[in-house]
Amino acid sequence: MSHPQLDRRASRRPYLGLLALVLVAGSAVGIATSVAGRSAPGAPSHDTTADGSPLVPVSAGFDDCGAGWASPHGGATTFSVSNSTNGSEDVYLTDAGSGAVYGEVEALAIDATRTLSVVLGDGDYRFVCIPAENDPVPGPDVTIEGAGTPADATPAIQLVTRADLLPAAKQYAAWIAARLPVLAADSRALDSAVASGDLAAARGVWLTAHLEYESLGAAYGAFGDADGAINGTPAPGMSALDDPSLTGFHKVEALLWSGAPAATIAPVTAQLVNDVDALGAAFAESRVNALDVGLRAHEILENAIQFELTGSTDAGSQTNLATIGANVAGTVQALAPLESILSTRYPALPDTKAALARVAALIASYQHPDGSWTPLASLDRPSRAALDAALDQTVELLAPIAAICDPRASAR
Template identity: 25%
Template sequence: MIPRSAPTTVSLSALGLAALVALTGCVPNATSAAGSTQLTVDSSADACTVSAAEAPSGTISFVVTNSGDQVTEFYLLAGDGLRIVGEAENIGPGISRTLVVQVSPGDYFTVCKPGMAGAGVGKAAFTVIDSGNPLALGDDLTAQIDTANANYKSYVKDQVENLVTGTEAFAAAYIAGDDDAARALYAPTRVFWERIETVAESFGDLDPRMDLREADLEEGQDWTGWHAIEKDLWPAEAEPGFQPYDQTKREALATQLVDDTHTLYADVQQLEFTLAQQTNGAIGLLDEVASGKVTGEEEFWSHTDLWDFQANIDGARVLYEGVRDILMVKDAALADRLDAEFSALQVLLDEQRVGAGFRLYTELEAAQVRALSDQVNALAEPLSKLTAALVL
């Protein structure tokens, strides 16, 4: 669907370029004054019809409609006919999807790939004319993105490595019955999980085994993972009649948690991240804060929610800082705002520090919770603009 605010579709061949520029005055962000052009693409069984064969440089939206009966893809290829500048994939028959790309002047190709295999159909030259508005993209953007992706991959591996080590120590203390040591290790170890929570959660089989809260159980389901042990270590608020776990159960829970953490470690080795996955991962971490930590629901027994809160923010900040150089080029104002909001949130969190850790959630006043929640929103909303600012 075409967003209601999108510029009207313009057939370039029918208009002089000057008229076009006048019609498409949309400014995508502060540093890129390039115009915005919207074109349609009809992908049929044997054709790939673009509404114009040329467009001014800047932001171009291709509204791709699949009029064939196979799943299709649309590509904007560089002049070498190989490098992918932009793509829209998995477009079912009858469905429309919009590809938005920022394109520099030069020669390109458009091509559709119904059936998602082979060389594609309707490959056609596509010319981008210099609109006179310089793009903010440097030639080294691709390299910068590759670097950001690789850096984040290393970060994830490093956190999970620490998680493995920490979990082993925690499990050993718990099995040995050294509850004080286990309690002391609980929150600082979970920090490594929470920093990469959106990645860990992407393993749909592991997450429920490792991080399920009691309310998430269905009747008759076995409860395992961090929070099951948390309840045994902090039984003060458990329901009347709650029985501390016996040694057999302790060992089973702790052993499974360690095993699952090793599995997670193995699984993340192969991960690759796109730029959009990173920026949306940062949003995902803020959402984790907004829906679980700031409400005190995550650490229901230990009330160590602020450790998780800080860790989610750490993870989001790493993701943001990994792409910040790119953002400085594309939208410096947004970068300034995000810097300020991250700092403001950190100030609020620092006010709750006690030694190496934090006050318990139950020790917070309502006004303090509200202030944290408001600042999470203040950060999350501009952060949600990061993807559009970078990927366009």
């Protein structure tokens, strides 16, 4: 039994709602989501919230979607949205003309009430209620006049649907498919170096092959069990060298850097070749899930911080910094197919791309002219602080992408 990536997939955070005014570079981007908790059905309503903004009770039923918003005005407003249908539903506050969404209440249960806070300017608005397994139910148009556009107005974005994401998923899958033969060739070169007894050369080829695999990070959800066989990590409480069930890159790493003889390593590299070949054959018959692409664009580096930046995956090579570099490259590749979607929905996209370029350059500075890498543990305190800060900032900028690209039903 393998232990894939310290069960990295268990560490991923679900992004079930759109952004709640995510702060990026001092600006609010994204759209508001339900906030301030929930109240019991029939609880008394109040005219204002704790911060003094108006509290507007709104119905969300088949026949009365948006009913209750009788005196619209601009500025900060909190809606108390109540589900009067016989099932759960999503509720959007939209631009009446374009259908762009300012905020949502997701999976509102039967008879439940939740709040939705926004800052609104002049415009035409409409609530849209989407009961489970039913078509959207539009509410009446509501016009706000005389408020202008507040500096902190909640921006609206066009929702991303599965249909929007399919071209991105296909583009990303095509890139992965083109890289898998390279991975296979690298794995065979590693196996040949070990078989010839040239373990010094094998260490260099191991790094090349391992970094190739690590650059494919966004596709690991599509790799299934193959990910554990190829890039698994040891069982809790065991080392890569001692875990008898461990296979793949980290087992080879442990053997190569422990001084094990070629005869001991050869069966493991041969198995790696077989597993990589099996992955290539299986991937040709599978696909990258469209909803995963945006999520992986964020989680590749989130996992790099959790597992590589801590050194927990090192099995002797001390090449975690190189792996982080491959993860950054993989993030860039996962982000590329989403650019047309994000360019009109995420104002911080240029900042995000610039942050990725900066962290890539910083990581590259730790590679020596002979191809070797500075060990993570040897970084001095200022260097480690700069690396931590660069990665944290980049992950923060990437986080909204997962929310923006979380596919939803159209509000039109």
